[in-house]
Amino acid sequence: MATKDSGGQRQTNRKAEEVDDTQAEPSEDVKERHEKLDDDVDSILDEIDEVLEENAEEFVRSYVQKGGE
Amino acid sequence: MSVQRVMGTETEYGIAVPGQPGANAMVTSSQVVNAYLSTTAARARRARWDFEEENPLRDARGFDLARDVADPSQLTDEDLGLANVILTNGARLYVDHAHPEYSTPECTNPRDTVIWDKAGELVMAAAAGRAASMPGASPIQLYKNNTDNKGASYGCHENYLMRRSTPFADIVRHLTPFFISRQVVCGAGRVGIGTDSRGDGFQISQRADFFEVEVGLETTLKRPIINTRDEPHADPEKYRRLHVIIGDANMSEVSTYLKLGTTALVLAMIEDQFLSVDLSVDMPVAALRAVSHDPSCTYLITLRDGRRMTAVQMQMEYLEHVRKYVEDKYGSETDEMTKDVLDRWESVLTRLEDDPMQLSRELDWVAKLELLEGYRNRDGLSWDSPRLQLVDLQYSDIRPERGLYNRLAARGRMERVVADAEIERAVADPPEDTRAYFRGRCLRQYADWVAAASWDSVIFDIPGRESLQRVPTLEPLRGTRVHVADLLDRCETAADLVAALTGED
Numbered sequence: 001m002a003t004k005d006s007g008g009q010r011q012t013n014r015k016a017e018e019v020d021d022t023q024a025e026p027s028e029d030v031k032e033r034h035e036k037l038d039d040d041v042d043s044i045l046d047e048i049d050e051v052l053e054e055n056a057e058e059f060v061r062s063y064v065q066k067g068g069e
Numbered sequence: 070m071s072v073q074r075v076m077g078t079e080t081e082y083g084i085a086v087p088g089q090p091g092a093n094a095m096v097t098s099s100q101v102v103n104a105y106l107s108t109t110a111a112r113a114r115r116a117r118w119d120f121e122e123e124n125p126l127r128d129a130r131g132f133d134l135a136r137d138v139a140d141p142s143q144l145t146d147e148d149l150g151l152a153n154v155i156l157t158n159g160a161r162l163y164v165d166h167a168h169p170e171y172s173t174p175e176c177t178n179p180r181d182t183v184i185w186d187k188a189g190e191l192v193m194a195a196a197a198g199r200a201a202s203m204p205g206a207s208p209i210q211l212y213k214n215n216t217d218n219k220g221a222s223y224g225c226h227e228n229y230l231m232r233r234s235t236p237f238a239d240i241v242r243h244l245t246p247f248f249i250s251r252q253v254v255c256g257a258g259r260v261g262i263g264t265d266s267r268g269d270g271f272q273i274s275q276r277a278d279f280f281e282v283e284v285g286l287e288t289t290l291k292r293p294i295i296n297t298r299d300e301p302h303a304d305p306e307k308y309r310r311l312h313v314i315i316g317d318a319n320m321s322e323v324s325t326y327l328k329l330g331t332t333a334l335v336l337a338m339i340e341d342q343f344l345s346v347d348l349s350v351d352m353p354v355a356a357l358r359a360v361s362h363d364p365s366c367t368y369l370i371t372l373r374d375g376r377r378m379t380a381v382q383m384q385m386e387y388l389e390h391v392r393k394y395v396e397d398k399y400g401s402e403t404d405e406m407t408k409d410v411l412d413r414w415e416s417v418l419t420r421l422e423d424d425p426m427q428l429s430r431e432l433d434w435v436a437k438l439e440l441l442e443g444y445r446n447r448d449g450l451s452w453d454s455p456r457l458q459l460v461d462l463q464y465s466d467i468r469p470e471r472g473l474y475n476r477l478a479a480r481g482r483m484e485r486v487v488a489d490a491e492i493e494r495a496v497a498d499p500p501e502d503t504r505a506y507f508r509g510r511c512l513r514q515y516a517d518w519v520a521a522a523s524w525d526s527v528i529f530d531i532p533g534r535e536s537l538q539r540v541p542t543l544e545p546l547r548g549t550r551v552h553v554a555d556l557l558d559r560c561e562t563a564a565d566l567v568a569a570l571t572g573e574d
Contacts, residue, residue: 060458065219
């Protein structure tokens, strides 16, 4: 599970094709800013690890709702 | 009008009993609602929701009063027995289908609506906690989200009071592009593509994949971008209640505030026929989904006139028109909240265009995406990882100690619009500037005699009177503190109140 990354990759590629020639130019410092954010986020993840429900797979599988509205 | 308008939200919460996937959601939802009632209003008889819609005589304070409208026996077993109650803050707490639902009391602006919407989370959290503390009960967990990722969706609806005279075609024409594009501001974020998440990836909106048509009456099947349900719960000659079903349930105060504030401003422009441009979108349903599926916010929407623009650019067009409209109409008289909504909206759009990740302290979908990307980077998780799906779900867990949004907010990482103290007060107190004030105060001080209530009435069962006494409240802006506080202060019992209203004193 930890190394399988095909899902996200596929998604990204497909989208890149769709919008292809129409992408807006990303700003230059975006990458840098993302790296800085990542450091902050890591410390939050440690906190969140402790409150996440046990057994993610079982938990999300059994979260079944009826439609509403 | 500016951002000031009678409005409210209604939110169906996801409900789970961990370890008991077979639990009947209608039963557990009823347990939640009843548990709240049994402790907060232990002395009170259960005020039922009044489904009757009758609107006779009016009195000077804005009330209508009719006698002999119903016999008490008619009201005892209405409503299929599903829990359905009115709270002292003027809100409605009930079971809708298989979800506990909270409708805010009527508010007059986006900021107040945020307060009473967030108060709903506290009500629900308290209710679930109490239900779980009943002897033999299991823990019940509630989620302020919109899908189970297995094909089911449940709603967070917005309601806006509008002038009846506004042509509905104008609403459809101008609101559809607005709704397609506003996701980038008020989407809640979702892991999974397609109604049942058969595709992997992240998208901006919880709801986009569940919409199939442009306009319609349905809310559960063939969901329309513009919903035509028209029960004004007010004078139908004067008002329409625009029932918006396309929004996501938001945890972020900024998301909810902008969702309501910007929509109110666009509605004001439509009512005043200010918008001359036509931003009609080619293939709106497909565009709605495409925008949601593109967290980079670079997807180009094609307009019917052939132009192409991103959702952010489309929102900027609306912003520009709203700014002109507000300047034209109010100039230096523009109220502070309208200015604040406009400034925040502009600031958010500018940063979305530059780099969406800058909005991780303000917008739900970006805050969620930042956590998810954090997990992907740290643990090498792919988008089909159950752990990422759990982060998505648990972001909306309303418990302060377990909900991920709540943890972020507690760390000071989410920008706030309102104060905790305001939210806590709103759990018990109604807004003071709508008819919710009258309803809420009646529930607080006459609970033993309130037989039923609804948006447009309060019904009393007065000892010594054979029939129920129904006080219609058809004008949303009557029954305010200014109108009725003195009267309610003066009347110790419901009998006193009814006598005062009918002039029998």
